[in-house]
Amino acid sequence: MARCFSFTASRDWFYRYSFFSAGLRSVTTDLGEGTIMHCWVPKTHNNSKPNLLLVHGFGANAMWQYGEPLRHFNARFNVYVPDLVFFGESYTSRRDRTEVFQAQCVMSMMEAHGVHRMSLVGISYGGFVGYSMAVQYPQKVDRLVLCCSGVCLEEKDMENGLFKVADLEEATSILLPQTPDKLRELMRFSFVKPTKGVPSYFLTDFIEVMCTDYVEEKRELIRTILKHRKLSDLPHITQPTLIIWGEEDQIFPLELGQRLERHIGESARLVVIKNAGHAVNLEKPKEFIKHLKVFLLDSIYSSS
Template sequence: MAGCFSFTESRNWCYRSTFKRAGLRSSLTDLGDGTVIHCWVPKNRDGSCPDLLLIHGLGVNALWQWGDVVGHFSSHFNVYVPDLLFFGDSFTTRSERSESFQAMCIMRVVEAHSVKRMSVVGVSYGGFVGYSMAAQYTEAVERLVICCAAVCMEDRDLKDGVFRISDVEEAAEILVPQTPDRLRELMGFALYRAPLLKLIPSCLLNDFIQVMCADYVEEKKDLIRAIPRDRKISEIPRITQPTLIVWGDHDQVFPLELGHRLKRHIGDNAEMLVIKDAGHALNVEKPGEFCTLLKYFLTGDPLSFPHKVRENEGSNC
């Protein structure tokens, strides 16, 4: 109801304050083709620091995906955190819904901010977009981190029973929740140790839906529908950049085998690390471990991280 306190808006305000304390500012870039991208960018870019792009997944905007960890990276990198199309203040009047189009839009934004080379971290759907960026812009993307993103899924995986939800329309209803029960279902899928979801008041869930999920509903569902459409491993390009694949051992959205499949597809340029007792939202459930592993990989520490990853590849760390 208008005029009532909104927990979600309050949380948005807290996250915005966190981003500002991390040295970031809000920026809108009009790409001139009916597309506008919102991105958090450095207030004062340090030319001596590397550039880092953080790409969120479905369900939330950039603030909610990265608010708890952005401060861990801003002291080491020039951090750029965009809202993907149809999240936050990003939108397009164009009809494209592929991760390839998302990648092209994000690339145009960072180029507008004079970024020429960067590392990219993508979580879930953001991993699809990050992989597409690495494939399309090989000179611009130096290193890539893919977190729980089934880039090597195929359209046949749905009917072959690889996923718990085998119907795309059902998945879209869950991933773009419009009722408290659907939001509880999404939380149950995303978290390994979900709270007692039935005890969460529906008024809080309705508030979240109204603020975060009520806009661009069909457009977001179209993004989900586009992921498996005619997707075949043989047509997925092999990237050459050093790549870290991070997965939760209890991921119920994208099964762990799809992480191993991606590792095999990329080959020797990729390392894989499985985080124990974590689900799909591993950056929420294990933020400290998540940030530590990423910083080791992204800063190229030759002594500690590569050795640790090779010892734990495909196992629990």
């Protein structure tokens, strides 16, 4: 008998309703050359407020990753929450799979909405995109938060055993789970205390709703991140940067956060959250939001 109820779809509806209730609306922007970007944007842009861009990582869509932080910041910021290319409702016919291209798409979308300066929060892969935006548009990105984002990884790190997976293909099979067992594995990698005993039909439902679109394109995104990557090639940024890391992150080990702080230098500060893994924004939301508030709201008062 066909299923008539999807827990994942229902949860997604709840997040969508919460975004509407927070004063945001769902908008798609045609950037040309076969690229469409979707973003949650303020129903009414308030010119007296600063702008805050929230960039998601791999996993469930942007609403699931930023549902909790949104309600803490939409009163003081014009909040923008995009879907990156090949996530949610965003896509492209172009062949570029770099974070540089993703960053250009996000900035083009923001400028189409009349936003030319912003602070930015990037989680995991979203941090790669956010870092690239800070490099390419230094006058437009005021402050940057990078959460468990392995921007400083190198291709040789995989060979040298920094990661707990044997190779890149194993990593992609976990980050893009297509079976309940792979999703359980992703949960074990992402959380210090993953939920146990989740029935397979719940996991299958999540995969069918969240993990079956643009699978090959997302694999290419992951492969492109690592290919020929060297720390010596990573440009420096000068914006005030908060780096947040789960102490027990098994996807991007803490060593990468420490490496990133050294690479950026004096303008960066690393905060390590104990008893948290890669999904620190979901596992320790109160601590995560506390650090965001101190860093981002301080930017308002120091500039006023």
